[in-house]
Amino acid sequence: MQLESVPASDAPITVRVNDKPHEAAAGTMLAQLLLELGLTAAQGVAIAINDTVVPRSAWEEYCLAEGDQVLVIQATQGG
Numbered sequence: 507m508q509l510e511s512v513p514a515s516d517a518p519i520t521v522r523v524n525d526k527p528h529e530a531a532a533g534t535m536l537a538q539l540l541l542e543l544g545l546t547a548a549q550g551v552a553i554a555i556n557d558t559v560v561p562r563s564a565w566e567e568y569c570l571a572e573g574d575q576v577l578v579i580q581a582t583q584g585g
Contacts, residue, residue, distance in 0.1 A: 550581030
């Protein structure tokens, strides 16, 4: 019996979010990942991927890739 291989584009990918592994569907956009993490732009969030800041205007268009290092920085209030 021969097993069919799953096309690479359908396989889940693993990215690291603040140094923790996170599995996502292939083709996941950055904005979608943030929704999965329960974050929104209105919460004072900044994102860097592989040490490069991604402007908020590109979040809907930025497609994550296997092994991406995602750094989420969230502003907090306090004193």
